[in-house]
Amino acid sequence: MCYYNTEHFAIFMSLQFGINVDEEQVGEESVLLYKEELDEKLVTEELLSISPKIVLVHSYVYNKEEHEWLVCVASDADTNQPLFLVCLKNDEKIYEEVLLRDEDNEK
Template sequence: MCYFNAEHFAIFMPSQFGIEVEGDQFGEESVLLYKEELDKNLVSEELLRIVPEIVLVHNCVYENKEHEWLVCVASNANTNQPLFLVCLKNGENIYEDVLLRDEDNEK
């Protein structure tokens, strides 16, 4: 099962951005979305091409005095196969990674 939780977030932020995050400093949420509900200003065309009709998006949000960080991991709602990760800083996409391997996409 694909799930991006507090532990993953606490590892991702310092390794990718050098920001140490404590377990009680952020919130988590998961939501089911239809493909057309994904914000095309935040999710690239490349990522939209691999998205099925319904996705499960796991979110972790962290705010400090200067910035709001939002890390989202989308997975196929039917299979839980991870698709992509997007990181937003103050509402702007600053990092994305395709998690779906080519051989997974061919199934």
């Protein structure tokens, strides 16, 4: 079970971009990907360096007027430990955040 859901997505969008999200209008999907399958245009070397062999990616999409917002939260597929978040607006990456704390990475 992912710690991140549509409520978290709505809070993130409000705090980060000042957008009020209607949670009923949020699409969501989860997919398992091998590290090599992560899009290199969206996932930086730093994010790849903290990614395990298999990653569970939770995606949330929201259309607001002429803009499509997509937030992807990647977690370790084995432990469900959140790793990073990437946000796209109209298919262009505008934000990323490492969610894995340094002390988690040392374990």
